[in-house]
Amino acid sequence: MADPLYYLVSLVRMKAILLCYLKRVPVSRGFQVWAPFQDIDVASAMLTLPPGRRLDRAWQRDLFRRYGLDLEALGLRAARADTVNHQAMRRVPLAPLDAHLLREVVNPAYVEWINRRVIGRMPLEPAKRWLLGLRKIGGAMRRLGITDEKLKAYRAYLTLRPIENAIRLRSLSQRRDIGAVVGGPHSREHGAGSGAAAFAPASGANLVRRPS
Numbered sequence: 146m147a148d149p150l151y152y153l154v155s156l157v158r159m160k161a162i163l164l165c166y167l168k169r170v171p172v173s174r175g176f177q178v179w180a181p182f183q184d185i186d187v188a189s190a191m192l193t194l195p196p197g198r199r200l201d202r203a204w205q206r207d208l209f210r211r212y213g214l215d216l217e218a219l220g221l222r223a224a225r226a227d228t229v230n231h232q233a234m235r236r237v238p239l240a241p242l243d244a245h246l247l248r249e250v251v252n253p254a255y256v257e258w259i260n261r262r263v264i265g266r267m268p269l270e271p272a273k274r275w276l277l278g279l280r281k282i283g284g285a286m287r288r289l290g291i292t293d294e295k296l297k298a299y300r301a302y303l304t305l306r307p308i309e310n311a312i313r314l315r316s317l318s319q320r321r322d323i324g325a326v327v328g329g330p331h332s333r334e335h336g337a338g339s340g341a342a343a344f345a346p347a348s349g350a351n352l353v354r355r356p357s
Contacts, residue, residue: 153192230299239263242305246312251305259305262298270295 168178181187198204209215241264244256 157192230296234263234295234299239302242302243309243313246316247305247309249312250308255301256305259298259301262295263302 164180164183167180171178181191194204206215210218241260242256244253244260247253247256
């Protein structure tokens, strides 16, 4: 960004998003969390560093080096590939998206493609992911158009799942309204019961249609 003011606003916004993620995940597992961004003096000092000190995180590297924490300079063997999303998909299997429900906003064939990539297991997928993680080989594969389709489908899944939940809740609300109009004053209670029989509870992140 040419304007340093806009850069600063963007930086604060990205830090706020990152901090929210870094705090909510440990808290959800029962840990107490503290972060330097919560200290107004520390946060202000970080956001008002001279441009030269911010370049390539020079201030951060100097700080880690001073306290013997500059692990990157120690030449340790480590895997640099980010595999968190793949681990999450493997450990917590995802429910398939409802192609019929999403048909009003996206092509059902695309939804089916996402489900196959996210839920299905491709025999050569781990090997391809390993090759993509290699610096030179992975770069050549990407230039040839070979990418991690499972991860690409997972990102699309995360986008469409909240939309599916919103459509499902809207449909449930419409059913209740229709029941109230058709059945009179006592139909709302009946409609709520029938809606609960057709759908999973509205609480929770993953609302899944129950078999009829």
